[in-house]
Amino acid sequence: MAHHTIPTTRRRTAWPAVVVTAGAVAGGLAAPAASAYAGEASATTAAACDLTAYTPPTITSLGTGPAALDVRSGPKDVSLTVGASDDDRGVSSVQVLLASPKGPGGKQSYAYATLRRTAGTALSGTFSGKATVARWVVPGAWSVESVIATDAGGAVAFLQESDLAAKGWPHQVDVTSTPDLVPPAATALTIAPVRVDTTRAVGRVHVTAQVADGLSGVLSASVELTPPGSSEPTVTGLLRRTSGTARKGVFSGDVVVPRWVGKGAWRAQALLVDGALNTRTYATRDLAANHWTSRVAVVSGTDAVAPTLSGVTATPATVDTRGGTATFSVSATARDALSGVASARVTWTSPSGQSVTADLQRASGSAQVGRWTGTGTLSVCSEAGAWKPSATVRDVAGNERVVTAGLPVLTVLGRDLSAAATTPPAVGGDPGTPDAPDTSGTPAAGDPQPVWGGDNG
Missing domain, CATH: 2.60.40.10 (Immunoglobulins)
Structure with missing residues (x-):
């Protein structure tokens, strides 16, 4: 698996998530800029790397209903309708987040929905869906906290609660509940x-x-x-x-x-x-x-002895990304006499700070001495020049060694960033679009269902 990151002006939106290991159960929202490029470059020309080539969508309307919900006997749905348009790439997704007022201790509850296009086209359409307000939530006047529309090129439009209020759009739901504020x-x-x-x-x-x-x-x-x-x-x-x-x-x-x-x-x-x-x-x-x-x-x-990494190769040693995304293979020998090698990765960094990381997996041998291989991926937005390498190898006991000597330099035939008008967007890894709440480990039928929220104070 390869990770490729490039400095960018985008910000990531973090949706509330359930965390069930010791530490904290947290919910919150970090609002992105009003418009930002947040996707992978899919075109095969250098123009795909220019932020100015993308126009964010326009959110044209918001509808919610009903105006009041009573969840004392069980969860209820809020129906949501959003109008959104995009002149160039078309709207690909719309997300809506609702939040309760703050309760005792600053606790808030949340409801989230990803909407689907139900009318019109991707260039100008209506997106609809339902957000479920769970039982036991914080009661009161819930508000639509944010509406986010993303186009197929990755450009993002974001409206927060104050924007919705200024437009006079309906964005509140009165929720009646029996709140659960006492921990187990x-x-x-x-x-x-x-x-x-x-x-x-x-x-x-x-x-x-x-x-x-x-x-x-x-x-x-x-x-x-x-x-x-x-x-x-x-x-x-x-x-x-x-x-x-x-x-x-x-x-x-x-x-x-x-x-x-x-x-x-x-x-x-x-x-x-x-x-x-x-x-x-x-x-x-x-x-x-x-x-x-x-x-x-x-x-x-x-x-107490860190593992070693040797014989690192990158094939081909020169990667040409001028025509589009290109990959290269990475191979190395990892050794650890006692607990055995647990992980290895090699990272190359461009002159301006772009980076690509190849996570290696053991292909042959044993945990004590084996051949580890992986793949790196570079996009059309990759900077031309000599990319300097570094590697990290860790053993099962947690000992870690950082290697910088004896590694191959990667030559990239790519984009000349000195002539770029703007900072290029990210081209791999985190796409920067909102995440739905993490529902991994969702309880079975009959078990309590989580309320999206937590101490947001």
Whole structure:
């Protein structure tokens, strides 16, 4: 897999997402500029790299309905209709985000929709869809927080709530709900065994927790183990409900402890999240105060030596992107005597700071000594010149080595940026368009459904 980034004026829009590992469950919106280029260059000429070649769409209307929703008995939909036009590339997508007023502690709830064209053409059409307002959300006057239209060339039009109000468009929905503002709580938690030896193989500890939540029900429960001297958890185990209900049940699961982590007492921490995204964290001291297992003694081998990377090649060594996107193959030998190589990547950087990264995968050999290969991709917007290399290789134990010597320089026959009128757009990796809320791990039927929101204060 290759990542190719070029400096650009675009900004990324972050939609609320559920986070179910210890840390925080957060929701928020970072508004992009009123218009910005945010897509891949699809043309095969240098003109595709010029920001001035793209005109963002125009959002011409907004309709919402009904004017009021009562979600005390279950989720309800808000119907959304957006008019949008684009003179050159055509509108490819429209997204709408609704947000509640801030509740106690600054908590907000959200509803999101990706609209589909239901009338007209991509050059001038009507886009419709529904955003679901979940049960247990923060009640009150909800507003359309933003409307974003993106064209096929990647140009973006953005209207925020104040813009919609200034245009006199309907953008509010009165929501009646029974809000869930209380996080779930554990009444018991055990971790066994309290000592694990991973000298010869990975180890496992089994976690069992009794958890209750009076309204929206428990959405997720997890336990993390953090080694001594580290502020970041090394391993996390997600617990599943094995008996009871979402409002009062038993959750259990395993946490896998890796090899080559040395010897020490690992600190435990638990995170509980309910269907309204209220969270409760039990830090190590909280577990100990409740007389629950708070630490796990780990015995393991130690690997303190970083892996090596040698014999790196790029084929062809000269890449011509003047006619369009071009790829090149990367190969290297990676070695690590103990824990084994976990990852390797090689990055080339242009004179002005563009970069392309090839993530390598082991193609032959073993984790201790193997041949790793990958592919780099350069677009028509790539800068001409000598691209300087650097590489990073990491082993299973977390040791990392950065390599700059003995790597091949990549010669690119591409665009002369000194003559460019504007900074070229990004041509790979993050497209910069809004993300829908992350629904990976969506609960099964009968389990609480998440409310898009969190502490946005």
